[in-house]
Amino acid sequence: MHVGAHTICHERSLGSLRDGRRCAITARFEAHVRDFANGYVAEDALLTAAREHAEELGLAPVSPAAGAALRLVAAAGAARAVVEIGTGTGVSGLWLLRGMRADGVLTTIDVEAEHQRVARRVFASAGLAPSRTRIITGRARDVLPRLADGVYDLVFVHHDRLEYAAAVAAAARLLRPGGLLVLGDAWSGGRLTDPTARDPQTVALREVLKALRDEDGWLPAFLPTADGLACAVRR
Numbered sequence: 196m197h198v199g200a201h202t203i204c205h206e207r208s209l210g211s212l213r214d215g216r217r218c219a220i221t222a223r224f225e226a227h228v229r230d231f232a233n234g235y236v237a238e239d240a241l242l243t244a245a246r247e248h249a250e251e252l253g254l255a256p257v258s259p260a261a262g263a264a265l266r267l268v269a270a271a272g273a274a275r276a277v278v279e280i281g282t283g284t285g286v287s288g289l290w291l292l293r294g295m296r297a298d299g300v301l302t303t304i305d306v307e308a309e310h311q312r313v314a315r316r317v318f319a320s321a322g323l324a325p326s327r328t329r330i331i332t333g334r335a336r337d338v339l340p341r342l343a344d345g346v347y348d349l350v351f352v353h354h355d356r357l358e359y360a361a362a363v364a365a366a367a368r369l370l371r372p373g374g375l376l377v378l379g380d381a382w383s384g385g386r387l388t389d390p391t392a393r394d395p396q397t398v399a400l401r402e403v404l405k406a407l408r409d410e411d412g413w414l415p416a417f418l419p420t421a422d423g424l425a426c427a428v429r430r
């Protein structure tokens with residue numbers, strides 16, 4: 196997700212950029228980096244189709260760069276058991292599954308069965324056995340308490356930023372020590388670092404990121420890739 200020049204200029208740490216020309220240069224550079232990252236690992240026809248289905252349904256899937264990063268961390272951690280909150284049409288799920296171990300299972304939760312019907316078709320078209328996915332329809336707050344403690348390698352959160360705090364609390368229980376939490380859309384559409392942005396979703400996200408950084412028990416890092424991925428390893 197693009198972070199506009201005005202956003203960058205509002206960053207206190209980048210106060211020296213409060214000059215229109217430099218801001219414009221920064222914005223152009225940032226767009227260049229974003230476009231390069233999104234094109235660096237091209238999506239295949241299946242991911243492109245899943246992305247188009249998402250757009251038809253009014254959903255914003257992970258960017259290609261964020262998807263490639265999800266596949267990367269799933270592969271680097273040899274993830275076998277992954278939880279995803281926010282199935283959508285399966286863009287992020289397919290990226291995750293392509294990085295996970297061949298016997299890995301993605302448990303993916305979404306309140307909208309219609310979205311999951313599309314995702315199920317996407318996973319099948321990708322040649323994934325039905326045993327590779329556990330697709331659960333329901334609200335995250337109702338489903339997460341039913342999942343087992345301490346057995347998941349990775350939890351990817353990508354639903355409603357107002358519910359990210361509850362999802363992080365659930366992830367702290369679900370992840371094994373050394374497991375990885377990833378929060379999607381962590382730039383909040385470019386508003387994260389804009390101090391004039393006070394919408395409830397962005398405010399809630401800032402609080403979650405602060406808690407992840409400041410609380411014991413997490414080893415955090417912010418990956419500024421495209422739409423932003425906030426990551427933290429469970430200690």
Ligand SMILES: C[S@@+](CC[C@H](N)C(=O)[O-])C[C@H]1O[C@@H](n2cnc3c(N)ncnc32)[C@H](O)[C@@H]1O
Nearest residue numbers: 256257281283286287305306307334335353354
């Ligand atoms: C941005 S889309 C997910 C996109 C998907 N992760 C991808 O990249 O392809 C967010 C999804 O979260 C679902 N959602 C929103 N609030 C939810 C909740 N409280 N519990 C479960 N799912 C929710 C929506 O129905 C939607 O499909």
